[in-house]
Amino acid sequence: MATTWSLHADRALPAEPGQRGVAREIYAQIAPLPLVSMHGHIDVEHIRDNAAFGDPAELFVIPDHYLRRMLVSQGYGNHELGAASRDAGGPAAETDHRLIWRRFCENWKLFRGTPTRYWLEHELVEIFGVTTEPSAETADEIFDQLTETLALPEFHIRPLFDRFNIEILSTTDAPQSDLAAHAALAAEGWGERVVPTFRPDALFYPDRAHWRDGIRSLAEASGIDVGDYAGFLEALRQRRFAFAAAGGRASDHGHLLAETAPLEAADAQRIFDAALRAPVDATDATAFAANMLFETARMSLDDGLVMQLHPGVQRDYSHAEFERFGSDQGFDIPTQTEFTRALRPLLGAFGHDPRFRMILFTVDETVFSRELAPLAGAFPSVRLGAPWWFLDSPGGMARFRELTTETAGFYNTSGFVDDTRAFASIPARHDLARRMDAGFLAKLVIEHRLGLDEAIETAIDLSYTLPLQSYARPTA
Structure with a gap:
């Protein structure tokens, strides 16, 4: 007789x-706290429409590059996992969602030891009530159960939003967005629960193929002539204020480098003019992007948007996969990143201004103790973001606390910030972070470096208070 699949109450807590x-005591105090989800990529239209999630392949496999990249690394093609080719001559996407789900289930062992395994277990067992572990033999049974469950009204996105106890969720939106879906949600009373984030990366790199299309869209959305660099800056300012008026708390910047050196206005104008005629070279594009990070910091003084910077990822590393399937297919690869020198122009100009706030993320954990913790531990405007992307894992979280706490403390960090496109994984990610922080704080209690009351207070702050403070609207 098969054993009913369940999760251990002490999962991810210390072994000693x-x-x-002690960790159990701390975790019990923070497990029920509301979720503050300020760095996500959930489609706002899905929330507006109270969308259903379809079938298991549509929910778990097809949209999740964390999951697909593991299967691709073992020989599957993205098309075999439901990814649509944008090349007319490319392989056709698998349309049999039951088959896609079988491929995932029969390779369940590939996820052993990964954070993806933890998130998936939490989702399947705690949220959707699955009692049988995925395997080749159980794939069809689980598919049928989940399909039936996902069709129920209480498993549409808005009821789950309430069930997950999400207090606020931030989407990621292009500057050209009309924010109509956010306006519709606000009219229903959701304006403080779902807010936009300003993501202008595509407009900051004038060597990209569709840059000029983006400039035209920016002009249309802002109603400002973007025929020169001054107009470009003014249009960005207008859109930032529109985002802030719609409830936005932050801008988000995912550059390859952390460079922030400003350009002379004439040099910025020269690059902008050249880019209106044709894509510019990489040197000019990199200099323009660095200049725009500096200008972003300047703009934030007026509109109050928190500046999030997460450099150090070579996007679309596999040219073949990008050409075939586009971005976000699991081939974004971390690079070594330098912050201290790169951020000096920006922090020299704005780092002590009480109107400026910046959250720094990285996937290069070698800089946690060497650069980022010292920066966050010195500048009042800087907070160190939570372990992000490849480091959003038990080991990554544990190393983060060990490497940063002695220099930055707890209160120069953002608290936990999830980064997900998979809505159902949000509570799983927060649960794992809370368990890991409970374990770290318990160690300090056992070593008589903190009292239990201090550890519980700190855990509450890391889970809830600090994320709210890090993304709070500025006071007048």
Whole structure:
């Protein structure tokens, strides 16, 4: 007789019995806290429309590059996992969603030891009530159960939003967005629960193929002539204020480098003029993007948007996969990143201004203790973002606390910030972070470096208070 699949109450808590006992006490105080989800990529239209999630392949496999990249690394093609080719001559996307789900289930063992495994277990068992572990033999049974469950009204996105106890969720939106879906949600009373984030990366790199199309869209959305660099800056300012008026708390910047050196206005105008005629070279594009990060910081003084910067990822590393399937297919690869020198122009100009706030993320954990913790531990405007992307894992979170706490403390960090396109994984990600912080704080209690009351207060702050403070609207 098959054993009913369940999750251990102490999962991800410390193995040492004494430390585990203290961690349980701390975790019990933070497990029920509301979720503050300020760095996500959920489609706002899905929330507006109270969308259903379809079938298991549509929910878990097809949209999740974390999951697909593992299967691709073992020989599957993205098209075999439902990704649509944008090349007319490319392989056809698999349309049999049951088959896609079988491929995932029969390779369940590939996820052993990964954070993806933790998130998926939490989702399947805790949220959707699955009691059978995925395998080749159980794939069809689970598919049928989940398909039936996902069709129920209480498993549409808005009821789950309430069930997950999400207090606020931020989407990621292009500057040209009309924010109509956000306006519709605000009219229903959701304006403080779902807010936009300003993501202008595509407009900051004038060597990209569709840059000029983006400039035209920016002009249309802002109603400002973007025929020169001054007009470009003014249009961005207008859109930023529109985002802030719609409830936006932050701008988001995913550059390859952390460079922030400003350009002379004449040099910026020269690059902008050249780019209106044809894509410019990489040197000019990199200099223009660095200049725009500096200008972004300047603009934030007026509109109050928190500046999030997460450099150090070579996007679309596989040219073949990008040409075939486009972006976000699991081939964004981390690079070594330098912050101290690169951020000096920006922090020299704005780092002590009380109107400026910046959250720094990285996937290069070698800079946590060497650069980022010292920066966050010195500048009042800077907070160190949570372990992000490849480091959003038990080991990554544990190393983050070990490498940063002695220099930056807890209160120069953002608290936990999830980064997900998979809505159902949000509570799983927060749960894992809370368990890991409970374990770290329990160690300090056991070593008599913190009292239990201090550890519980700190855990509450890391889980809830600090994320709200990090993204709070500025006071007048």
